Amino acid sequence: MARAVQNIEQDIQRLDAALEAIAQELHGAYQSYLESLGESLRKQLVLASYHLCTQGYPDRFLALSLSQRQALQQELRQLGQRSQQQLLQFLTPPRPMPKAMPKPPSLLEAMVSGVTPGDLPSDLPSDLPSNLPDELMLEDDAGLDDLSLEDGGPGDVAIADLEDLAASLTPYDVVQWRDVLEDAIAELLQDMSHEANRLLQRMNMLSSALPEPVLEVASKADMLADASSGPPNLLKLRIEAESENKNESETAQLVVIHLRLSEIEFSDPIFSLKRAKIRELFAQVSQIGHDYQRVHREKAIAEAEAAWRSSWYDD
Numbered sequence: 001m002a003r004a005v006q007n008i009e010q011d012i013q014r015l016d017a018a019l020e021a022i023a024q025e026l027h028g029a030y031q032s033y034l035e036s037l038g039e040s041l042r043k044q045l046v047l048a049s050y051h052l053c054t055q056g057y058p059d060r061f062l063a064l065s066l067s068q069r070q071a072l073q074q075e076l077r078q079l080g081q082r083s084q085q086q087l088l089q090f091l092t093p094p095r096p097m098p099k100a101m102p103k104p105p106s107l108l109e110a111m112v113s114g115v116t117p118g119d120l121p122s123d124l125p126s127d128l129p130s131n132l133p134d135e136l137m138l139e140d141d142a143g144l145d146d147l148s149l150e151d152g153g154p155g156d157v158a159i160a161d162l163e164d165l166a167a168s169l170t171p172y173d174v175v176q177w178r179d180v181l182e183d184a185i186a187e188l189l190q191d192m193s194h195e196a197n198r199l200l201q202r203m204n205m206l207s208s209a210l211p212e213p214v215l216e217v218a219s220k221a222d223m224l225a226d227a228s229s230g231p232p233n234l235l236k237l238r239i240e241a242e243s244e245n246k247n248e249s250e251t252a253q254l255v256v257i258h259l260r261l262s263e264i265e266f267s268d269p270i271f272s273l274k275r276a277k278i279r280e281l282f283a284q285v286s287q288i289g290h291d292y293q294r295v296h297r298e299k300a301i302a303e304a305e306a307a308w309r310s311s312w313y314d315d
Contacts, residue, residue, distance in 0.1 A: 005306065008299045015295065019288050023094040023174055026281050030181065031091055033274040037185070037264065040271075042080030042083050044233055044264050045196060048257050049076050051231035053205060056255035072203045083192045090184040094177040096167045160181065171289035173297040187273050189259045196257045200249070206256065213241065217257070232263040 053061040053072075064072070197215045200206045206215075214237070230236065235258035265271035 003298065003302060005299060005302045008295055008302060011295045012299070015288055015291055019169055019171065019174070019285070022281055022284050022288070023169060026174065027093050028092070028280060029277050030275065033278065034087045034091055036274065040264050040268055041087070041259070042084050044259065044267060045080045045192065045257070046076055048231065048233040048259070049196065050130035052200065052234060052255055052257060055231065056203055056234070059168070066204065068203060072199070075199055079192065079195060079199070083188060086188060087185070088179055094169060094174050096169050097173045097176055158274055171285050171292060174285050178254065186261065189261060193257050193259045200257070210254070232267070233257060233259050
């Protein structure tokens with residue numbers, strides 16, 4: 001016999017309260033991390049620009065007038081300050097996610113539940129993949145990769161079931177919040193690298209003949225890069241161009257700014273401590289996620305047993 005539903009709901013309330021407390025801690029941990037990241041990002045942009053101007057293209061930098069050098073340095077400082085402010089704007093408190101659209105039942109599920117193909121909604125998208133995964137795995141280096149929050153078997157709990165609980169925050173919501181935040185940080189680094197390279201191009205530090213797609217690729221990928229040597233947050237690219245002789249090609253080496261989160265964090269040991277704190281909190285989220293699955297499964301069993309007893313009668 002399962003426990004009383006009321007007792008199980010009390011456990012759920014305790015899990016909700018614990019998750020809310022951890023979510024608040026995570027918000028504070030990320031705020032501290034982003035404050036340090038913004039400060040370091042601003043410094044690393046200036047340092048990478050310094051190395052590019054003095055070691056990558058010293059002749060081009062010397063060709064600039066004093067006012068041009070000062071204008072370049074000023075715009076780089078302003079770019080770093082804007083990015084520093086933008087980082088903190090990414091941070092919002094974790095909130096419950098909107099309900100996910102339920103996926104259509106498989107043929108086996110339809111047979112078990114008594115649903116026939118004619119009973120299925122006619123407005124379902126026709127391009128749904130046929131190999132939808134049975135489980136949604138939350139990926140994280142703190143152990144969230146084994147936390148399943150989608151209906152994938154007899155012991156799992158559907159995401160919709162978790163979201164029906166008075167729109168309470170779930171472990172899935174917290175992980176989604178983290179992923180959105182980390183993606184925003186990565187995108188900011190790309191945009192910042194691209195804008196810095198465009199500025200260097202306007203100031204004749206980079207060739208004006210360099211096409212925009214090359215600058216865009218340089219801000220997003222480490223293709224053909226020599227990242228193991230040289231100053232951090234710089235990218236070396238080799239570009240081949242056809243010469244006047246069609247049977248030959250000319251190769252030019254290009255050095256551009258490419259801000260990397262790993263190198264920015266490596267510049268200051270404080271990031272290791274702050275990342276460790278975030279991983280520790282997500283390990284707690286992972287444990288709560290497993291507890292959520294257990295108690296919601298237990299509640300479903302208790303409610304099913306009660307429903308059986310209430311509808312049973314002897315002939």
